[in-house]
Amino acid sequence: MLLSIKDLHAGINGKEILKGVNLEVNKGEVHAIMGPNGTGKSTLASVIAGRDVFEVTSGDVSYQGKNLLKMSVEERAREGIFLGFQYPVEIPGVSITNFMRTAVNELRKHRGLDPLPGGDFIRLMEEKKKLVEITSNLTNRSVNEGFSGGEKKKNEIFQMAMLEPLLAILDETDSGLDIDALRIVANGVNRLRRPDNAFVVITHYQRLLDYIVPDFVHVLFEGRIVKSGGKELALELEEKGYDWIKNEQD
Amino acid sequence: MESDANHILDQVTQGEYKYGFVTDIETELAPRGLSEETIRYISAKKNEPEFLLDFRLKAFSHWLTLKQPTWAHLKIDPIDFQDIIYYAAPKKKKDLESLDQVDPELLATFNKLGISLEEQKKLAGVAVDAVIDSVSVKTTFSDTLAKHGIIFCSFSEAVQKHPELVKQYMGSVVPYTDNYFAALNSAVFSDGSFCYIPKGVRCPVELSTYFRINAANTGQFERTMIVADEGAYVSYMEGCTAPQRDENQLHAAIVEIVAMKDAEVKYSTVQNWYPGDKNGKGGIYNFVTKRGICKGSNSKISWTQVETGSAITWKYPSCILLGDHSVGEFYSVAVTNNHQQADTGTKMMHLGRNTRSTIISKGISAGKSNNSYRGLVRISKNAVNSRNYSQCDSLLLGEHCGAHTFPYIQVDNKSSVVEHEATTSKISEDQLFYCQQRGIDTEQAIGLIVNGYAREVLKKLPMEFAVEAQKLLAISLEGSVG
Numbered sequence: 267m268l269l270s271i272k273d274l275h276a277g278i279n280g281k282e283i284l285k286g287v288n289l290e291v292n293k294g295e296v297h298a299i300m301g302p303n304g305t306g307k308s309t310l311a312s313v314i315a316g317r318d319v320f321e322v323t324s325g326d327v328s329y330q331g332k333n334l335l336k337m338s339v340e341e342r343a344r345e346g347i348f349l350g351f352q353y354p355v356e357i358p359g360v361s362i363t364n365f366m367r368t369a370v371n372e373l374r375k376h377r378g379l380d381p382l383p384g385g386d387f388i389r390l391m392e393e394k395k396k397l398v399e400i401t402s403n404l405t406n407r408s409v410n411e412g413f414s415g416g417e418k419k420k421n422e423i424f425q426m427a428m429l430e431p432l433l434a435i436l437d438e439t440d441s442g443l444d445i446d447a448l449r450i451v452a453n454g455v456n457r458l459r460r461p462d463n464a465f466v467v468i469t470h471y472q473r474l475l476d477y478i479v480p481d482f483v484h485v486l487f488e489g490r491i492v493k494s495g496g497k498e499l500a501l502e503l504e505e506k507g508y509d510w511i512k513n514e515q516d
Numbered sequence: 517m518e519s520d521a522n523h524i525l526d527q528v529t530q531g532e533y534k535y536g537f538v539t540d541i542e543t544e545l546a547p548r549g550l551s552e553e554t555i556r557y558i559s560a561k562k563n564e565p566e567f568l569l570d571f572r573l574k575a576f577s578h579w580l581t582l583k584q585p586t587w588a589h590l591k592i593d594p595i596d597f598q599d600i601i602y603y604a605a606p607k608k609k610k611d612l613e614s615l616d617q618v619d620p621e622l623l624a625t626f627n628k629l630g631i632s633l634e635e636q637k638k639l640a641g642v643a644v645d646a647v648i649d650s651v652s653v654k655t656t657f658s659d660t661l662a663k664h665g666i667i668f669c670s671f672s673e674a675v676q677k678h679p680e681l682v683k684q685y686m687g688s689v690v691p692y693t694d695n696y697f698a699a700l701n702s703a704v705f706s707d708g709s710f711c712y713i714p715k716g717v718r719c720p721v722e723l724s725t726y727f728r729i730n731a732a733n734t735g736q737f738e739r740t741m742i743v744a745d746e747g748a749y750v751s752y753m754e755g756c757t758a759p760q761r762d763e764n765q766l767h768a769a770i771v772e773i774v775a776m777k778d779a780e781v782k783y784s785t786v787q788n789w790y791p792g793d794k795n796g797k798g799g800i801y802n803f804v805t806k807r808g809i810c811k812g813s814n815s816k817i818s819w820t821q822v823e824t825g826s827a828i829t830w831k832y833p834s835c836i837l838l839g840d841h842s843v844g845e846f847y848s849v850a851v852t853n854n855h856q857q858a859d860t861g862t863k864m865m866h867l868g869r870n871t872r873s874t875i876i877s878k879g880i881s882a883g884k885s886n887n888s889y890r891g892l893v894r895i896s897k898n899a900v901n902s903r904n905y906s907q908c909d910s911l912l913l914g915e916h917c918g919a920h921t922f923p924y925i926q927v928d929n930k931s932s933v934v935e936h937e938a939t940t941s942k943i944s945e946d947q948l949f950y951c952q953q954r955g956i957d958t959e960q961a962i963g964l965i966v967n968g969y970a971r972e973v974l975k976k977l978p979m980e981f982a983v984e985a986q987k988l989l990a991i992s993l994e995g996s997v998g
């Protein structure tokens with residue numbers, strides 16, 4: 267098993283947001299997490315990535331058999347956890363090239379490898395840029411600075427392709443994408459799918475799941491996963507809306 | 517949570533100085549203290565012509581009438597000027613003809629600084645004039661330069677070989693009456709660099725001087741003079757380090773630049789002198805007067821500085837825009853950490869018509885440090901149709917540091933335009949988390965973010981300097997990140 271979350275409770279400033287989440291993700295699987303606004307989807311993603319503004323009050327999370335909650339943010343990243351941000355952050359003056367070069371070399375250092383020679387790095391970047399159909403000058407620009415919403419999301423997938431994570435959590439990577447961009451992003455993900463990695467895709471739209479076909483769909487509601495099923499659950503949600511879930515809960 | 521982020525910042529910003537070592541070279545010292553005798557001693561040691569001794573003595577008697585200024589946003593312990601040694605020279609066994617004859621200890625020092633002369637000689641044609649404790653030890657590339665008629669030598673050598681040039685220009689941009697430390701320097705200056713680019717010559721290499729303060733208790737008083745004659749161009753780089761010592765050491769230099777008609781001078785500085793320890797003990801007092809004059813029309817002077825060192829920095833590289841259509845530029849990154857204090861900025865004096873100036877200042881403060889930008893833009897009545905654009909940004913790392921901006925603007929005609937923008941920002945927790953999520957640790961993340969913040973200025977530096985400056989920025993903020 268890649269990731270196992272048991273009865274996870276977490277919150278911020280004393281306010282509980284996750285109220286007992288259970289989730290198991292195996293290698294080779296794609297999970298979709300859906301649910302109304304403000305129910306804790308991004309919080310769950312942040313807690314898995316290790317963001318320390320959120321406080322874990324109880325529960326266990328194991329990743330590749332190790333206690334994930336004991337690891338620092340960068341350790342988790344180097345061990346293969348990738349978070350595609352719902353709101354990617356701007357870093358003025360730092361080019362994507364420079365940013366990715368630092369990240370790739372940190373990853374290599376962690377694996378006991380020497381830094382990637384300049385030429386090899388450029389080649390790697392060109393290859394991955396094709397995967398998400400990024401035009402060449404975007405990578406010379408500062409990280410996310412002045413990027414359109416769609417460019418920011420493509421940049422997240424590009425970074426994922428560069429780092430080849432084992433567990434990729436994509437938080438609403440489809441929001442704000444036009445039809446073409448959606449297809450590009452989804453194709454990017456599909457090409458990166460391997461038997462030894464897994465994806466957790468957070469989305470509001472069934473549309474994305476036409477492209478990235480999930481093995482499981484979960485509904486996160488008021489801090490808990492209240493319903494899980496196959497890909498047909500997404501269709502059902504689309505049809506019936508969240509009131510259906512709310513009513514079931516009451 | 518806020519405090520957690522601060523805790524991390526605190527940890528990574530408390531780096532130790534990397535260049536703290538003392539070179540064991542036999543040194544010849546002047547008697548401690550400052551008097552007319554000291555000045556005569558220095559002048560005699562250097563076998564100076566009468567006019568220079570006169571200049572020194574006049575400067576000294578003027579200095580005696582002055583009081584140390586108190587207006588900068590700095591806390592300065594009183595300086596005991598009688599407790600300083602005003603002249604220290606490595607004892608020369610004989611004149612040096614090649615690099616092999618240079619004191620091996622000295623070469624080792626350069627190696628520790630990462631600027632071996634051997635390498636530098638080969639590197640992209642950089643001519644290095646290395647100054648250790650006042651006396652220029654070795655000038656390389658002089659032959660190539662001589663072919664173009666370029667004079668690039670130590671100030672002392674210029675005094676001997678080109679006294680007429682020295683006499684003509686010395687004190688013409690920074691008179692000894694200019695300020696307290698300028699008067700002091702004019703009285704006791706020991707050595708420095710001299711550079712003259714003849715008419716129409718584009719200097720084919722970057723000229724570079726590395727300064728280093730070595731002997732204990734010696735103030736260093738360089739004087740640098742750069743003259744670009746009509747249509748000439750030169751790019752000049754100055755880099756500095758000093759070993760770790762407990763006593764504060766005084767550094768009061770003067771740099772004068774003259775740009776004639778159509779000439780351009782680029783002056784770049786990377787300053788990383790010993791900043792003192794974490795508790796604010798020790799460190800260099802860096803009180804420097806740098807000024808250039810755009811004498812002829814269409815001339816241009818640009819100052820680029822990366823200031824990461826010194827306990828106290830007090831400097832305002834300035835431009836007098838006398839020629840019509842002349843251009844002055846000031847690009848600055850100043851980093852302060854622990855207990856460092858910096859009060860730096862520029863003065864742009866617009867006197868000619870259609871003159872333009874640009875000021876980009878990036879202050880970065882961490883620890884308990886204080887970082888001030890102080891700038892004056894004055895556009896005189898005759899400087900019609902002139903323009904200035906100033907942008908002063910401050911970046912704060914943590915809760916205990918300070919950033920201050922003191923812009924002074926005076927415009928005496930109606931056709932000129934002055935624009936001033938200022939921002940203050942912090943490294944956000946979001947940015948740090950984003951970097952960390954990509955596997956980049958906090959130290960490196962701060963290095964990246966800070967370098968990104970300063971990029972506008974760093975890209976103005978010559979290539980070989982830019983790389984060094986980027987490393988320095990990261991190092992001075994946390995200790996080990998490259």
Ligand SMILES: Nc1ncnc2c1ncn2[C@@H]1O[C@H](COP(=O)(O)OP(=O)(O)OP(=O)(O)O)[C@@H](O)[C@H]1O
Pocket residue numbers: 278283301302303304305306307308309310319352
């Ligand atoms: N930093 C924070 N400070 C205070 N409250 C927060 C913070 N982050 C999240 N919350 C709160 O936690 C709850 C869950 O937020 P979260 O972002 O996880 O929701 P979400 O399911 O991702 O919603 P959306 O679909 O709108 O993205 C919300 O009520 C939100 O306001």
Ligand SMILES: [Mg+2]
Pocket residue numbers: 307308309352437438
């Ligand atoms: Mg969300």
